[in-house]
Amino acid sequence: MMNQVKIYDIAGAAGVSLATVSRVLNHPEKVKESTRARVLKIIKEKGYKPNANARGLASRRSTTVAIVVPRITRASVAEMIQGIDDSAKKYGYTLRLFIGADTELQRDLWGDVIASSVDGILFMNDEMTPETFDLLQKTPVPVVFVNAISQTTQYASVLIEYEKCAYEITKEMIRRGNKKILFISTEHKYAVNDLKQKGYEKAMREHDLPVDIIYSSGDLSINEKDFNEYLDKRVPEVAMAVRDSMAISFMNIAMKKGHRVPDVLQVIGFQNTRYAVLSNPKLTCVEIPIYEIGNKAMSFLTELMKQNGDNSQKDKKDHPNLYVPYQVIWRESTK
Amino acid sequence: MMNQVKIYDIAGAAGVSLATVSRVLNHPEKVKESTRARVLKIIKEKGYKPNANARGLASRRSTTVAIVVPRITRASVAEMIQGIDDSAKKYGYTLRLFIGADTELQRDLWGDVIASSVDGILFMNDEMTPETFDLLQKTPVPVVFVNAISQTTQYASVLIEYEKCAYEITKEMIRRGNKKILFISTEHKYAVNDLKQKGYEKAMREHDLPVDIIYSSGDLSINEKDFNEYLDKRVPEVAMAVRDSMAISFMNIAMKKGHRVPDVLQVIGFQNTRYAVLSNPKLTCVEIPIYEIGNKAMSFLTELMKQNGDNSQKDKKDHPNLYVPYQVIWRESTK
């Protein structure tokens, strides 16, 4: 086991006090050019890195942010984290990862987040029970919602305009002459899926077309059962699902029943995961720029953290939602 | 901004010293039943959580482990992290996430890992340059390789027996009467893919069958080009790819060229991601129990961390690889 090099070692080797070494790292402009260079050289030679715990404790800034997600295996989470990480690196922040949904948050997880003394929180959970809201209120550091909505203007959200987006693509399919348009959503209520549904319904109603929605599980085998039953009764002209995986699952089952895609049935997904390109035919879908969302959320959080440091007494101001542009990727599952 | 409750507040409210509060949390058996209950009650009421930085600094144990991965968006990483997290929760550990490949490790990232004073490291990177090995050697906390190989017995690896696994499935396809078996690997060298290839080659040679390997990119559009070119020349009876996504991509292209799967061409992937179930036909593949691998790696790491605390002077012992059982999931892409 190595002895890690400490700030004392650097100070000793450079012939200065600890304070100076610390300043070289944290306020370089306050140190004379020549001594700064000398100290820096030794820091490099010895490979010195200040202990994050000690630094965090003394400065009350940990340059660490927490990512809080309900599940890490959700299709979009990994890429979002990649976006967050790239931005975090740019600003010199390090990441802590907390995985858990509402119930875990209630129990202990949020306490762990706070105790870890992060400087800010990226919150990706979409269930906002009153209890969770309460926890958020007691949180001493800024929180940004990432691809989720905060339901209050007190917290910033970074996401796309889901309602508008679903509205527009539905309208476009109507314009192309389709009337029987199915909307496939999740059984479990997610705020963002509700928004998509609202957009779909609005477009359908504006054209006096019948709203047709099924709610299914995130579990593929349950999906298959539900979709089989549905397709035994009728075949829509267009099926639009809140997730790529559900769209593809629906498409595969319809094709097995002999309905040709896109001739008879057209299928549209949401997200543009890799699934969309690996499906056969390739899936048309709304591309959610999830990397961008993560990236932007992190950089916005750095701004809030800066303010939070400057004037912690100032009362919380309202934060608008930040919208990231989306686009539709037309592929083989539509004509 | 809330004032976080400190250990002093608890001590004050309970009418005991800080030391006692601390003991209640860390060595409850050393505290009298009645005072323990009283302190615990107040801790709960006030929602007290010890500051992780301070605790880490004072105890030299942060109950935090680092996950180090080259990319978070790799197909298997999310599920592995889920496995790690579930185990970490059980043992009371918290996670830090460091994303970066070999070059970033060299530059700064490994230094960040060390500075964050984690108690242990879960290392998932598959490039082990001599420089990286050097960094590992200087690391003051235990390291466990997760679904990667350490190339030295000094570090434990948790993974499956890739070579054996590829050997056996190749042999099985030979037994079923196939002779033209293609192996599809990545352009970029990954140690685990080399193992798979070795197993494939061994089986082929044992039966005097010609080894046929193509190396392609992880990028799907480049894949498609490579696979198109290959298929213009010949069609194998079996194609086996190191990743599900490559297998599916190959399968889709072959089908577009009119080769029926599985009648003419059979396809096998590695991993058993969700892609495998969303493909049409559904993909046969070797299931890598990636969740289990993460889970087991974390629990093994806790053991090493315990030892590391007990006797940090003891010299490093050799650690064997820990193998997790795999299985083949036969689906529609084979007959």
Next chain:
DNA sequence: CTGAAAGCGCTTACAG
């Protein structure tokens, strides 16, 4: 521009 000193919020021998 630099150093001595206090303090961040804990834990842990050491006494008693």
Next chain:
DNA sequence: CTGAAAGCGCTTACAG
């Protein structure tokens, strides 16, 4: 079983 005290490795007013 409990408390007073030292110390973990830093940062940051405060003097000079």
